[in-house]
Amino acid sequence: xxxxxxxxxxxxxxxxxxxxxxxxxxxxxxxxxxxxxxxxxxxxxxxxxxxxxxxxxxxxxxxxxxxxxxxxxxxxxxxxxxxxxxxxxxxxxxxxxxxxxxxxxxxxxxxxxxxxxxxxxxxxxxxxxxxxxxxxxxxxxxxxxxxxxxxxxxxxxxxxxxxxxxxxxxxxxxxxxxxxxxxxxxxxxxxxxxxxxxxxxxxxxxxxxxxxxxxxxxxxxxxxxxxxxxxxxxxxxxxxxxxxxxxxxxxxxxxxxxxx
Ligand code: NAP
Numbered sequence: 001x002x003x004x005x006x007x008x009x010x011x012x013x014x015x016x017x018x019x020x021x022x023x024x025x026x027x028x029x030x031x032x033x034x035x036x037x038x039x040x041x042x043x044x045x046x047x048x049x050x051x052x053x054x055x056x057x058x059x060x061x062x063x064x065x066x067x068x069x070x071x072x073x074x075x076x077x078x079x080x081x082x083x084x085x086x087x088x089x090x091x092x093x094x095x096x097x098x099x100x101x102x103x104x105x106x107x108x109x110x111x112x113x114x115x116x117x118x119x120x121x122x123x124x125x126x127x128x129x130x131x132x133x134x135x136x137x138x139x140x141x142x143x144x145x146x147x148x149x150x151x152x153x154x155x156x157x158x159x160x161x162x163x164x165x166x167x168x169x170x171x172x173x174x175x176x177x178x179x180x181x182x183x184x185x186x187x188x189x190x191x192x193x194x195x196x197x198x199x200x201x202x203x204x205x206x207x208x209x210x211x212x213x214x215x216x217x218x219x220x221x222x223x224x225x226x227x228x229x230x231x232x233x234x235x236x237x238x239x240x241x242x243x244x245x246x247x248x249x250x251x252x253x254x255x256x257x258x259x260x
Pocket of ligand 1: 018019020021022023024025042043044045046049068069070071095096097098099119146147148149190191192193194195196197198199
């Protein structure tokens, strides 16, 4: 893949990427480490996380794997403390961890509803809150949350995830206003369809099918890649975006403009 950014554009940047061991999170970590960032990838499954950290370290920066369940506020605080201890600080937080599954709203269990809302929305809030004092003390920082576009029109059987990500969008704008005086920028990226293992699993169980029919509704006529999202996130964390806050950037090959 051609290098898009100067290889040292994120040199000296210490980033936390939740869910950074797989899919889009891994793609984000991959671009950021190749741009010089030290990175902590954080999620629940420690073994695959450690294997991903080892692969990412090939770029030559410091990469650590830190266990966390973002639904658990105390665990999030412990994770941030560990990152500060091992990387020396936190300049960037990428709220990428999420989970979802297809379920008709009429039958959705309270547990299922709660699991997705707590992971996607509470997790984003807990991680942002825990990173905030560290960033304030350092004189600023950048937070990027990974949203989606499906709530712009509605997406059947995804009431939990669409509601949670609408909350993430609202949180992005509100935190941007609250924290701009602390020189903390807060933005979001809303990806279109990218066939990660996580998405294939969710679509395989009662979803609309991530197939050629769906691909034909993507105006750019290709699926997105984790690197497409990694490039936008890296731009938002770089000095090039120093006057950008409170914005949600759609990266979807034009998909959200069509009736997918
Ligand atoms: P994925 O590979 O399933 O990624 C989800 C990640 O979140 C995993 O690494 C998982 O790791 C972590 N995670 C889940 N629950 C967690 C918890 N409670 N605590 C900590 N980590 C947790 O799926 P993906 O497609 O890359 O999705 C990444 C992000 O992109 C999500 O926010 C998703 O909503 C968004 N998105 C994706 C698409 C797409 O088409 N792929 C489109 C729009 C938006 P563990 O299992 O180890 O915890």
